[in-house]
Amino acid sequence: MGSASSMLTQYDIEEVQEHCHNLFTQQEIVSLYQRFCQLDRTAKGFISADEFLSVPEFAMNPLSQRLLKMVDGLNFKDFVGFLSAFSAKANGQQKIQLIFRVYDSDCKGKVYFNDILEVLRDLSGSFMSDEQREQVLTQVLKETGYSRDSYLRLDDFVKIFGNISLRMEVEVPVD
Template identity: 70%
Template sequence: MGNTSSMLTQYDIEEVQEHCNHTFSQQEIVSLYQRFCQLDRNGSGFISAEEFLSVPEFAVNPLSQVNGVASDLKHPHEIKRLLRMLDGLNFKEFVAFLSAFSPHATLQQKIEFIFKVYDSDGNGKVTFSDMLEVLRDLSGQFISEPQREQVLTHVLEEAGYTKNSLLGLSDFMKILGNTGLKMEVEVPVD
C-alpha cells in the first residue's frame, strides 16, 4: 500500500476496513484509494496539505475561504486545523480520518474526531481557550468576543463545567453524547 501506483489487494482492503472499524464497504475503499492516488501527485504514498488543497471540492468549501478569498497555508486556524490533521497521512490513515464522516461511524467515533479538532496541541485535554479558538474560527466577525465567551461559558455551565475545566474525551462524550450529531459524507462509488 505504500506505493500508490500499485493496486490494492483483497488483504489490503480488508486491513483498511479493519483499521477504520468497517465504516466503509470494500467498494468504497477502492474508490477512496483511487481518489487518494489522484491526490498523491508525487507518488510518495502520503498526501500533503498542499496536495489536499488541490481538490476542487475543497477549494470551493467555505472552510477553505477567508473573507471570500481562497485560503493557502498562511491563512487562519479553521483551515490549518484540518490541514494539520491531514498532512502526511498514508492511505490507511486517510481512510481512518474520513471514517468519522461515514454514515456507519458510531457517535463515539464522531466525537473522538471532534475532540481531536479541539485538542490542537494533542495533549489529551481541551481548555476554554481551545474551545474559544474553534468558536472564533466558526463564528468569525458575526459574534463579538464577549458574546463568544458568554455563550461558551453558558454551554459549559449547562454541562456542569467551568471556564477552568480541562476537558478530556470522556467529558466530550458526556457533553455531546445526547446530541443528534450528524456529520456525514457520501463516498461516490465508480
C-alpha cells in the same frame, strides 16, 4: 500499498477495512483509493497539506487549518481511518472522538476554554465579537457543569455531546 500508484490487493483492502472498523465497504475503499491517488499528485504514498488544500470543500472549511494538522502526511490507510468518522455507519463515539481531536490541537488529551474559544472564532468569524463568544461559551459550560477554568477530556465530550445526533457524513461515490 507502499506507492500510491500501485494497485490495491484484496489483502490491502481487507487490512484497510479492518483498520477503519468495517465502516466502508470494499467497493468504497477502492473508490477512496482512487481519490487518494488523485490527491497524491506526486505518487509519494501520502497526501501533503497543499494537496489537501486542493480540495475546494476542504480549503473553504473554517476549520481547515486545524484539520490540516490532523491530515498532513497521511498514507492511504490513515486517510481512510480519518474519513471513517464521516461514514454514515460511524457511531456517535467515533464522531465525538474526531471532534475532540479538532479542539485538542496540542494532542495532550485536554481541551481548555481558550481551545474552544479559538474554534468558535474560526466558526463564527466576524459574526460575533470576542466578548460575545466568551459570554456564550461561559454560559454553555456553566449549563453543562463546567467553568471557564475547567478543562475537558474525551469522556467529558462524550458526556456533553453523547445525546446529540451528529450528522457528519461524507458520501463515497462508488463506480
